[in-house]
Amino acid sequence: MSAVDHPAPRREVGERFGFLRRSYAMLVKEFIQLKRDRVSFAMIVMLPVMQLMLFGYAINTTPRHLPSAVLLQEDSDLARSILKALENTAYFRFLYEVHDIDEFDNLLKSGKVLFGVEIPRGFERAVRRGDRPALLVAADATDPVAASSAIGSLGMVVQTALKHDLYIGDPPEMPFEIRAHARYNPAASSSLNIVPGLVGTILTMTMLIFTALSVTREVERGTMESLLSMPIKPVEVMLGKIIPYVLVGFVQAFLIISIGVGLFGVPVLGNLVLLALLSTLFITTNLSIGYTISTLVQNQLQAMQMSMMFFLPSILLSGFMFPFAGMPAWAQYLGEGLPLTHYLRIVRAIMLKGATMQNLHFDALALAALMLLAMTIAVTRFRRTLD
Amino acid sequence: MNSGNGIAIDVKGLTKSFGGREVVHDLSMQVKRGSIYGFLGPNGSGKTTTIRILCGLLTPDSGEGTCLGYDIRRDAEKIKRRVGYMTQRFSLYQDLSVRENLEFVARLYGVTDARGAARDMIRRLGLSGREEQLAGELSGGWKQRLALGACTLPNPQLLLLDEPTAGVDPKARRDFWNEIHALAAEGLTVLVSTHYMDEAERCHEIAYIAYGYLLAHGTVEEVIAKSALTTYTVTGEGLNELGAALSGKPGIDMVAPFGTSLHVSGRDVAALEDSIAPWREKGGVSWQKSQPSLEDVFIELMGRSRDNFQ
Numbered sequence: 140m141s142a143v144d145h146p147a148p149r150r151e152v153g154e155r156f157g158f159l160r161r162s163y164a165m166l167v168k169e170f171i172q173l174k175r176d177r178v179s180f181a182m183i184v185m186l187p188v189m190q191l192m193l194f195g196y197a198i199n200t201t202p203r204h205l206p207s208a209v210l211l212q213e214d215s216d217l218a219r220s221i222l223k224a225l226e227n228t229a230y231f232r233f234l235y236e237v238h239d240i241d242e243f244d245n246l247l248k249s250g251k252v253l254f255g256v257e258i259p260r261g262f263e264r265a266v267r268r269g270d271r272p273a274l275l276v277a278a279d280a281t282d283p284v285a286a287s288s289a290i291g292s293l294g295m296v297v298q299t300a301l302k303h304d305l306y307i308g309d310p311p312e313m314p315f316e317i318r319a320h321a322r323y324n325p326a327a328s329s330s331l332n333i334v335p336g337l338v339g340t341i342l343t344m345t346m347l348i349f350t351a352l353s354v355t356r357e358v359e360r361g362t363m364e365s366l367l368s369m370p371i372k373p374v375e376v377m378l379g380k381i382i383p384y385v386l387v388g389f390v391q392a393f394l395i396i397s398i399g400v401g402l403f404g405v406p407v408l409g410n411l412v413l414l415a416l417l418s419t420l421f422i423t424t425n426l427s428i429g430y431t432i433s434t435l436v437q438n439q440l441q442a443m444q445m446s447m448m449f450f451l452p453s454i455l456l457s458g459f460m461f462p463f464a465g466m467p468a469w470a471q472y473l474g475e476g477l478p479l480t481h482y483l484r485i486v487r488a489i490m491l492k493g494a495t496m497q498n499l500h501f502d503a504l505a506l507a508a509l510m511l512l513a514m515t516i517a518v519t520r521f522r523r524t525l526d
Numbered sequence: 527m528n529s530g531n532g533i534a535i536d537v538k539g540l541t542k543s544f545g546g547r548e549v550v551h552d553l554s555m556q557v558k559r560g561s562i563y564g565f566l567g568p569n570g571s572g573k574t575t576t577i578r579i580l581c582g583l584l585t586p587d588s589g590e591g592t593c594l595g596y597d598i599r600r601d602a603e604k605i606k607r608r609v610g611y612m613t614q615r616f617s618l619y620q621d622l623s624v625r626e627n628l629e630f631v632a633r634l635y636g637v638t639d640a641r642g643a644a645r646d647m648i649r650r651l652g653l654s655g656r657e658e659q660l661a662g663e664l665s666g667g668w669k670q671r672l673a674l675g676a677c678t679l680p681n682p683q684l685l686l687l688d689e690p691t692a693g694v695d696p697k698a699r700r701d702f703w704n705e706i707h708a709l710a711a712e713g714l715t716v717l718v719s720t721h722y723m724d725e726a727e728r729c730h731e732i733a734y735i736a737y738g739y740l741l742a743h744g745t746v747e748e749v750i751a752k753s754a755l756t757t758y759t760v761t762g763e764g765l766n767e768l769g770a771a772l773s774g775k776p777g778i779d780m781v782a783p784f785g786t787s788l789h790v791s792g793r794d795v796a797a798l799e800d801s802i803a804p805w806r807e808k809g810g811v812s813w814q815k816s817q818p819s820l821e822d823v824f825i826e827l828m829g830r831s832r833d834n835f836q
Binding site: 157163164165172175361362364365367370371526 | 583603611618620622626629640
């Protein structure tokens with residue numbers, strides 16, 4: 140390399156727009172590195188698709204077509220229409236029709252059926268007379284989750300069946316007082332609840348890990364020393380490392396929601412632009428937290444462990460696994476500190492209830508506050524020297 | 527900015543400890559603008575630490591000074607903009623191509639035409655045709671060139687090179703040094719640390735540092751002269767036995783074989799003469815009083831500093 144042969148023209152070193160130029164330099168670099176990391180690149184697409192397919196189909200808290208038996212002690216039109224109505228809920232599948240109480244009990248005991256419906260003798264006549272006869276529904280409650288939603292739907296189903304059969308008018312008194320009222324999800328379909336939740340959970344996991352490794356990777360590869368000797372500021376490093384992944388997160392969110400709508404039939408009742416905006420905010424918040432983790436740890440293993448430490452409570456305390464309102468007060472306070480809690484409210488509200496910004500400004504502000512907090516910690520914790 | 531005085535680096539009393547161990551001890555040095563300053567010393571002597579202090583990567587525990595006229599404590603950002611630092615370990619992005627690495631550096635420093643600047647540098651480095659090759663796939667010599675290209679691209683005024691030629695073949699080393707001289711001729715100041723004596727002799731000035739202490743500095747001639755070392759070069763038969771017999775005798779500070787000859791050196795001329803007198807009268811070998819080599823001086827300095835500081 141002979142300097143004498145090819146004297147390079149001296150170029151201006153600009154001071155203007157330094158912040159933007161340097162952040163941009165970092166951003167381009169991160170993009171190229173991401174593009175070149177084939178495995179990570181494949182994971183961006185595969186991870187959300189696989190998780191959604193697995194969890195969307197596997198986690199089902201409202202099982203359908205539960206094996207059932209009926210003990211028919213009278214063969215009336217009303218009895219037939221009740222059975223039909225029960226089958227129409229898709230919760231019950233009547234496999235056995237028995238006429239003997241012992242047979243009925245044995246089926247339940249052996250686990251061949253989870254539900255047994257007994258229509259007593261003289262049932263129709265009693266209903267017509269307004270005697271409020273009892274319709275016995277025996278459920279195998281050893282798996283309460285499986286049983287509860289089916290039981291919950293019983294009362295209403297039987298009421299409607301009776302109403303439509305016109306055997307009695309619009310009666311003020313009903314033979315069953317069980318009242319199930321599942322708003323927004325009349326069929327209590329769990330994918331309607333789980334898919335929006337999965338958007339948040341998958342994004343938390345992938346975003347957190349992407350940035351949690353970003354700084355430690357530079358330190359471990361030895362490129363940090365060089366980077367620190369160059370005139371770049373901690374904020375610029377952070378922005379350059381976060382922005383490419385905002386796009387990645389956006390693609391992931393789009394994928395998950397598309398699959399949710401396409402495969403699981405989850406509606407998006409609210410505004411898509413609002414959903415996109417608040418999802419971007421949530422993505423950026425998680426990236427900032429991941430980045431903060433990477434400024435706190437010394438190596439990639441620690442970064443992974445710390446990410447898990449953040450990820451687990453996010454799943455358990457955010458309302459994804461268990462109903463938020465059912466948690467004790469201290470757990471709810473903790474949960475309010477997790478971005479996923481707020482995003483779950485946002486995404487469920489927009490998709491299932493058609494909520495607008497007016498309903499969501501508290502959760503949006505909470506996300507923004509958490510993001511700023513994480514960024515501030517990251518920038519102050521970023522070591523500008525090797526001391 | 528007091529650039530008029532022609533001093534690029536001016537530091538006094540630099541001290542730095544890690545975990546209670548003092549790595550740099552009361553180090554003072556001055557480097558003239560446009561000169562090539564060689565930094566020599568054994569492994570772990572504090573060379574890298576000193577270089578990192580100079581470019582703002584480490585804060586000294588005590589001591590002060592200026593780099594390109596900027597205070598090394600207060601103006602680290604300004605120094606970084608004008609200094610090119612080449613780390614000991616290859617620290618460009620291995621998964622970025624030659625061109626992408628150079629463009630990244632150019633953008634970071636705000637060079638107006640980053641693509642053009644990278645293209646020029648690729649031509650200057652002789653890397654044309656390899657611009658899309660990943661930096662991690664280059665050979666050792668090419669990696670060093672690329673790293674040097676990356677630190678000279680934003681037109682720095684000072685280059686800090688930390689053992690740039692370690693593990694590079696002799697041809698690549700020679701090319702590398704030609705480039706460094708060409709850069710110095712353009713007005714750049716270069717501080718370069720090395721283990722190679724032939725490279726030390728290519729520097730305008732050198733400093734020798736061991737165990738955190740700066741032991742000697744000046745031009746090569748000055749350092750040799752200041753050592754006050756008297757050296758005899760012995761040639762002939764049975765040099766191994768002779769060396770074994772001589773070492774440790776009064777006045778003999780160092781006995782070192784150099785190929786077919788033996789260097790016998792000492793600071794106390796009279797004592798040295800007395801000790802070797804009985805051997806000079808014996809036949810078979812010839813004794814020649816000669817100039818000590820730079821290596822003689824350094825090995826002697828190192829031996830002495832070990833006695834003093836360890």
